[in-house]
Amino acid sequence: MFSYYKKVTYSLTIMLLFTVISGFVAMDFIFLKEPLLPSSEASQINWRAITYSDEAEDGTSSIEIIDDDFSLSLNMVLREDKDSPFALGELEFIDAQGAPTTVDLRQFTTLSFMAKCMPENTLTFSLFTLDENVSKFDDARSDRISTRYFHCDSEWQQFDIDITRLDTPEWWYRWYNQELSDQEYSLAHVIKIAFGSSIQSPKNVQSNISIRSLTFYGNDWFYLYLYGSLCGAAWIVLLVWLIKQHASYLMADIREKMQKDRPLIAYKQLSIESHKDKDKTTILKLMATEYANPEVNLDYIVQTSGINRNKINEILKDELGYTFSSYLNKLRLHEAARLLSENNDSNVSEIAYTVGYKNVPYFNKLFKNEYGCSPKLFKSTSDHFQPET
Numbered sequence: 001m002f003s004y005y006k007k008v009t010y011s012l013t014i015m016l017l018f019t020v021i022s023g024f025v026a027m028d029f030i031f032l033k034e035p036l037l038p039s040s041e042a043s044q045i046n047w048r049a050i051t052y053s054d055e056a057e058d059g060t061s062s063i064e065i066i067d068d069d070f071s072l073s074l075n076m077v078l079r080e081d082k083d084s085p086f087a088l089g090e091l092e093f094i095d096a097q098g099a100p101t102t103v104d105l106r107q108f109t110t111l112s113f114m115a116k117c118m119p120e121n122t123l124t125f126s127l128f129t130l131d132e133n134v135s136k137f138d139d140a141r142s143d144r145i146s147t148r149y150f151h152c153d154s155e156w157q158q159f160d161i162d163i164t165r166l167d168t169p170e171w172w173y174r175w176y177n178q179e180l181s182d183q184e185y186s187l188a189h190v191i192k193i194a195f196g197s198s199i200q201s202p203k204n205v206q207s208n209i210s211i212r213s214l215t216f217y218g219n220d221w222f223y224l225y226l227y228g229s230l231c232g233a234a235w236i237v238l239l240v241w242l243i244k245q246h247a248s249y250l251m252a253d254i255r256e257k258m259q260k261d262r263p264l265i266a267y268k269q270l271s272i273e274s275h276k277d278k279d280k281t282t283i284l285k286l287m288a289t290e291y292a293n294p295e296v297n298l299d300y301i302v303q304t305s306g307i308n309r310n311k312i313n314e315i316l317k318d319e320l321g322y323t324f325s326s327y328l329n330k331l332r333l334h335e336a337a338r339l340l341s342e343n344n345d346s347n348v349s350e351i352a353y354t355v356g357y358k359n360v361p362y363f364n365k366l367f368k369n370e371y372g373c374s375p376k377l378f379k380s381t382s383d384h385f386q387p388e389t
Contacts, residue, residue, distance in 0.1 A: 004249040008242060015238050019231050029223035032107055036091065037214035038070045045103055045216075046094050052194075053087035063087035063196075071212035072195070078203045088126070088196030089209070102130060102189035108218030111161045111193070118208045120153035122200040125161055130189040134176045144185050145172055149198055152209075163187065163216075247381040254371045254378065258337060279307050280315050291331040292356045298324050332356050333370045336363070340375055341382040348375045 035043050049068035053061045059082040066073035074089040095101040117123065124147050131144040146166030150159050164187070173180050195211055282305045290296050290304075301324070302309050316327055332355040339351045346354075352363035352375075367375045 004245060007245065011238060011242065015235065018234065022227065022231065026223055026227040030220055030227070032216070032218040032220055034108065034216040034218075035214070036216070037072060037113075037212055039068070046096065047091045047192075048094055048098070050090050050092050051088065052090060054082050054085050057082075059085055061085045061087045061197075063089060065089065066208075071210050072214070073211075074195070074209045076197065076201075076207045076209060077205070078197055078201055078207075080203050084199070085203070086197050088194040090192050090194040091214075092192040093190065100191070102191050105163065105187040105190045105216065105218075107220050108187070108216040109162060109164055110217040111163050111214070112217060113159055113214040114156045114212045115150070115152045115159055115195075116154055116156045116210050117152040118154050119202055119205065120151070121202065121207055121209065122149055122151045122198045123209065124149055124194075124196050124198045125166075126194040126196065127163055127166055128191040128194070129185050129187065130191065131185070134178065142176065143191055144168060146185055156212075250373055250377075251381055254337065254373070257371060258334060279305075279311060280319060283307065283312055283315055284319070287328065287331065291328055292335070292354065294353075294356045294358050296328065296356065329366055329370075333367055336367065336375065337371065337378065340379045348379065351375070 034045055036045060036047060049065050049072060051063045051065060051074075053059065053063050055061065060079040061077060061082070062079075063074055063076040066075055072089060072091070076087045076089075078085040078087060093101055093103045111125070115123075127146045128143045129146065131142075134142050134144065136142045146168050148161050148166050150161070152159075166185075168183065168185065170180065172178070173182075195209060201207065283301065286301055286305055287296075290300075293300075298309055298312065301307075301312055305312070313324055316322055316324055320327055322330060336351050336355045339346065339354065340348075343351070348364070349360050352360045355363075357363040357366075364374055367378070371378060373381075
């Protein structure tokens with residue numbers, strides 16, 4: 001069985017390596033990461049930075065883009081000549097030709113970024129989506145806006161915004177006559193994202209806003225299920241194969257052991273037919289014909305043959321190299337193995353009684369010591385691997 005255990009070690013090692021390596025590969029598909037900034041990072045999402053402020057509505061607030069490569073850096077000035085001044089730095093999604101388009105962000109749950117502001121500021125993160133009931137092609141303000149506020153100062157801070165749980169402002173519901181209870185929005189068609197002022201942003205001073213390490217994160221559980229299914233199937237196939245290999249090696253070992261025992265039986269038959277010594281012939285003949293009798297023991301042979309017990313043990317030791325009990329069990333177990341492999345309808349208990357054992361657990365113990373497996377396992381595996389005759 002040494003070669004079998006060696007094969008088990010190799011196959012389990014290979015399977016563990018496969019599981020670990022494929023797990024690392026699967027992580028790239030399961031745990032999604034889509035960087036927007038720095039723009040030098042490989043990304044499947046194309047965008048361009050634009051600005052929007054109350055200047056479009058006769059206000060005087062202003063905002064300009066200082067950098068949109070390594071980070072999104074904005075200079076913003078809010079003027080109080082309007083009741084609700086505002087300014088936004090937007091990342092508008094575009095296609096390969098540079099035309100505005102929408103992107104599907106349903107696989108993502110979080111937008112992560114670093115931010116700092118001088119002076120300190122409370123800003124608004126906004127996400128714009130198409131709303132099937134409201135959005136109109138010629139009215140950008142009809143696009144649904146979902147927001148979250150965050151506070152930043154002169155030190156870089158990490159922010160993680162759950163893009164699936166943003167709030168739509170009340171004015172949007174009021175302007176487009178929508179129910180406030182309709183808080184659901186779809187990430188299937190996202191037009192742009194924006195960072196801009198809030199009602200608590202400082203007025204009449206220049207504010208610098210810097211955003212970097214802007215990245216979408218999400219999960220695609222399909223690949224987790226696929227990875228789990230493939231690995232589970234691979235492990236099941238391996239275990240089934242190892243079980244079959246174990247049965248094959250086990251039966252090979254048992255056949256080898258039974259083959260080694262054949263000279264004992266052949267020698268016994270030769271002794272019965274040609275041995276001149278009367279005592280030897282009598283003892284071997286009795287054991288060859290009576291071993292299946294559950295009453296057979298050393299006293300029975302003594303009484304039946306008339307030969308004393310010391311002489312019986314001496315003959316068996318000299319002729320076969322076994323004590324009386326050992327040789328009797330050898331004959332019974334060899335015959336039990338033959339019956340188990342050739343009789344599909346018989347159960348273990350019947351065969352134990354047939355070869356002379358009254359105690360089935362004792363028979364099971366002796367059989368396992370002799371052949372390395374239980375009679376039940378031997379019987380089930382012998383259906384596929386018949387011992388040689």
